[in-house]
Amino acid sequence: MNLVLKTVLQRLGLGLITLFAVSIIIFSSLQMLPGGYAQNILGQGATPETVKNFNHELGLDRPATVRYVEWIGNAVRGDFGNSYSGTTGTIKRSVSAIIGPRLFNTFFLASMAAIIAVPLSLALGLLAALYRNSWYDRIINSVTLTTIAMPEFFIAYILVFVFAVKLRWFSPLSTVGEHTPFLEHIYRAALPALTMTLVIVAHMMRMTRASVLNLLSSPYIEMAQLKGASKAYVILRHALPNAWAPIATVVAFNLAYLVVGVVVVEVVYVYPGIGQMMVDAVSSRDMPVVQACALIFAATYITLNLLADIISITTNPRLLHPK
Amino acid sequence: MANDTKRVKGDILLEIKGLKIDGKSDDQWKPIIKGIDLTLRRGEVLGLIGESGAGKSTLGLAAMAFARPGCRITAGTIVFDGMDLTAADEAQKRGLRGSRIAYVAQSAAASFNPAHRILEQTIETAITHNIMPREKAETDARDLYKRLQLPNPDTIGTRFPHQVSGGQLQRAMTAMSMSCRPDLIIFDEPTTALDVTTQVEVLAAMRNIVEQFNTAAIYITHDLAVVAQMAHRIMVLRYGNLVEEAPTREMLKQPTQDYTKSLWAVRKLEKPESPNSDIVLSINHVDASYGGKVKVLDDVSVQVPRGRTVAVVGESGSGKSTLARAITGLLPISAGDISFNGKKLSRALIDRDRDTLRRIQMIYQSADTALNPRQRVRDIIGRPLEFYLGLKGADRDRKVVSLLESIELDETYIDRFPSELSGGQKQRVSIARALAAEPELIICDEVTSALDQIVQEEILKLLMKLQKDTNVTYLFITHDIATVRAISDEIVVMHKGKVVQQGLKSKVLNPPYPAYTELLLSSVPEMDPDWLTNLLKKRAKA
Structure with missing residues (x-):
């Protein structure tokens, strides 16, 4: 157990270092974007003078290193600064206040999709392994491959067409607000969640199938068969416990995608998530918002991968129970 | 548990008639078992012996009505205790497997599921087949561990497979097979992966428990001396056919078939030793380790005469392969020195000049992995000719052909890929590749261990002939005493990283022995069917 704790702490430390490195990359690459918030807001006709004043007001005329240190120092304390665009006169809107509800919506949608997609793809993958090369296996493989091959917006439009336009079960727009009741929220987010499920199921399902099948030629699988175990028992009890590591990695990767890669789906359904907001913030050069979003995305990736690592370690008896 | 009153010794338990099994290779079905009859009575142990590809494992598994993927039973009947298994459905066969017919696999380390505890796997069949309640099965498993003389029988079951040694795991697997008190156990090369000293204990434990429960067994092996200890009757298989069948003692005394006789061959091969005081390689007080903590070589000194x-x-873990890596410089030594032709060798490979590299060559155990599968024999042997001797084009090819001749392959082999060669031919090509550099010392690391007996003999004869022709020196690493007897002039015995004994063959192989040499030599199975019994008696007395 000690060893596991040590490894987890090590990975956690490594994750923090990665996050720090990512923050530098985010900050410096945003510096390289042409134009700035001032030019953007003041338009073509702005004189250099007004731009300069504007930048001074925002503190943008100070050196980049100073601004970085200030930003990261505050971010560590949970303060992501104030949004440029939310600031009018003396009223300032903090980045956290802007991002908060959006982030909640994104995580809400991601969780919904994950709760459907992960068990579904595990079950489909195990069934495909169990009945490999059967009709079921072939059909499930081609269907999931088709959904992964189609762009998300296309799947989204098909779902809208079928479920919103033809069947009228759902609204084509998934607008939610802060005061939307929980069940109503689930109902409105159903179509986007379904879209994302279709996009990620294939990858996870195929990995489950492959990692289980990969083990089926192991001597201990043959031994289990020679001990009179049924096919399903062999797969669930003897193959699956040894297959968690690669499955967890792919699941983590796809869950991260649910948070950071959903902007297209959000746009189609007009769902107020963080992806759409980040795109808006980039085009208006609202740097504090962009930086905060990027940092949240990076943290999501790192956390989920850390979780996958922990699963790999705790399902490996060699690490969990050393000699 | 099966009904004990039914277990009358001598009743026919398993009867296989006209069995044919096909295997798929290169998308074609080819016969592996070509019509074999086999009868096994209750309480009888039948030895199946043959070389790789003889079909012995396939036949053993067929006794459980199991065909590996890519194999199919095409003809014949398998009647187990009055039930025709070829006509039985999957559920019926599953009901028998593990409970009435059990299997003990070659590598226990690979055949135990790494994710579950040993006890859990031992009693698995008893639980899933509803043969006994968990508590009873657990108590019984602990009793079996005790009977098989496993250390800490009450707690060893709570461990995971990677936490116990190979020999212990093999005994745990025997306990697993015994858990439901089967009528028949298939032992498939159960001691092949073990060291000789461990093998003795495992053989004794297995024989003992089979006798105690009056279980019938099929014992599959390629080692005649081992099967002589275990079996009442022996069947010799070759290419899926039965060559000879006889009670053990009869078979050992007078084998009637030439093939059976040839299986003895290596054991009879013996070269007279000849001393030489001209030392080509001198290893002095060498230490080496992987990563620094445990010394894998500890103050090793060896003199190798030209x-x-x-x-x-x-045995495995004694440091013999590490010694080879230290000499070649693959693993830089941490103390001591190694001199070659009186000159000190640089510790690391990278600091040695090309001519020094040329003079020391290596041949590996597995020619399958040591030869590049995408290169033709021409390039495999030609590469060292180019690299060390600067030969090119027609000159190079001429030399390759003459090297092929020296390893007794004709020039048509020059354009073949390794996959188009047999196991023995591949090892010959490895030898030619080493010879191409015109070395003074060749390190042979278990070069015959993966080969069948007859092929082993050919390779050993070839190596001896080449030594006579070129005066090359061999450092021959092996765990097999028969091979040592066959080819060595001098012997170095290693144990836990130290040299236990070294000297001329006649000295090392004859008493008085140091304790470890004694243990090692006495553990090598002999053709005498009473060998194991006598050895155990002798050890019990001491």
């Missing part, structure tokens, strides 16, 4: 064969023997 033009002779020095055999390094020891």
Whole structure:
């Protein structure tokens, strides 16, 4: 157990270092974007003078290193600064206040999709392994491959067409607000969640199938068969416990995608998530918002991968129970 | 548990008639078992012996009505205790497997599921087949561990497979097979992966428990001396046919078929030793380790005389392969020095000049992995000719052909890929590749261990002939005492990283022995069917 704790702490430390490195990359690459918030807001006709004043007001005329240190120092304390665009006169809107509800919506949608997609793809993958090369296996493989091959917006439009336009079960727009009741929220987010499920199921399902099948030629699988175990028992009890590591990695990767890669789906359904907001913030050069979003995305990736690592370690008896 | 009153010794338990099994290779079905009859009575142990590809494992599994993927039973009947298994459905066969017919696999380390505890796997069949309640099965498993003389029988079951040694795991697997008190156990090369000293204990434990429960068994192996200890009757298989069948003692005394006789061959091969005081390689007080903590070589000193064969023997983990890596410089030593032709060798490979590299060559155990599968024989042997001797084009090819001749392959082999060669031919090509550099010392690391007996004999004869022709020196690493007897002039015995004994063959293989040499030599199975019984008696007395 000690060893596991040590490894987890090590990975956690490594994750923090990665996050720090990512923050530098985010900050410096945003510096390289042409134009700035001032030019953007003041338009073509702005004189250099007004731009300069504007930048001074925002503190943008100070050196980049100073601004970085200030930003990261505050971010560590949970303060992501104030949004440029939310600031009018003396009223300032903090980045956290802007991002908060959006982030909640994104995580809400991601969780919904994950709760459907992960068990579904595990079950489909195990069934495909169990009945490999059967009709079921072939059909499930081609269907999931088709959904992964189609762009998300296309799947989204098909779902809208079928479920919103033809069947009228759902609204084509998934607008939610802060005061939307929980069940109503689930109902409105159903179509986007379904879209994302279709996009990620294939990858996870195929990995489950492959990692289980990969083990089926192991001597201990043959031994289990020679001990009179049924096919399903062999797969669930003897193959699956040894297959968690690669499955967890792919699941983590796809869950991260649910948070950071959903902007297209959000746009189609007009769902107020963080992806759409980040795109808006980039085009208006609202740097504090962009930086905060990027940092949240990076943290999501790192956390989920850390979780996958922990699963790999705790399902490996060699690490969990050393000699 | 099966009904004990039914277990009358001598009743026919298993009867296989006209069995044919096909295997798929290159998308074609080819016969593996070509019509074999087999009868096994209750309480009888039948030995199946043959070389790789003889079909012995396939036949053993067929007794459980199990065909590996890519195999199919095409003809014949398998009647187990009055039930025709070829006509039985999957559920019926599953009901028998593990409970009435059990299997003990070659590598226990690979055949135990790494994710579950040993006890859990031992009693698995008893639980899933509803043969006994969990508590009873657990108590019984602990009792079996005790009977098989496993250390800490009450707690060893709570461990995971990677936490116990190979020999212990093999005994745990025997306990697993015994859990439901089967009528029949298939032992498939159960001791092949073990060291000789461990093998003795495992053989004794297995024989003992089979006798105690009056279980019938099929014992599959390629080692005649081992099967002589275990079996009442022996069947010799070759290419899926039965060559000869007889009670054990009869078979050992007078084998009637030439093939059976040839299986003895290596054991009879013996070269007279000849001393030489001209030392080509001198290893002095060498230490080496992987990563620094545990010394894998501990103060090792070995003198290798020119033009002779020095055999390094020891069990797995004794440091013999590490010694080879230290000499070649693959693993830089941490203390001591190694001199070659009187000159000190640089510790690391990278600091040695090309001519030094040329003079020391290596041949590996597995020619399958040591030869590049995408290169033709021409390039495999030609590469060292180019690299060390600067030969090119027609000159190079001429030399390759003459090397092929020296390893007794004709020039048509020059354009073949390794996959188009047999196991023995591949090892010959490895030898030619080493010879191409015109070395003074060749380190042979278990070069015959993966080969069948007859092929082993051919390779050993070839190596001896080449030594006579070129006066090359061999450092021959092996765990097999028969091979050592066959080819060595001098012997180095290693144990836990130290040299236990070294000297001329006649000295090391004859008493008085140091304790470890004694243990090692006495553990090598002999053709005498009473060998194991006598050895155990002797050890019990001491």
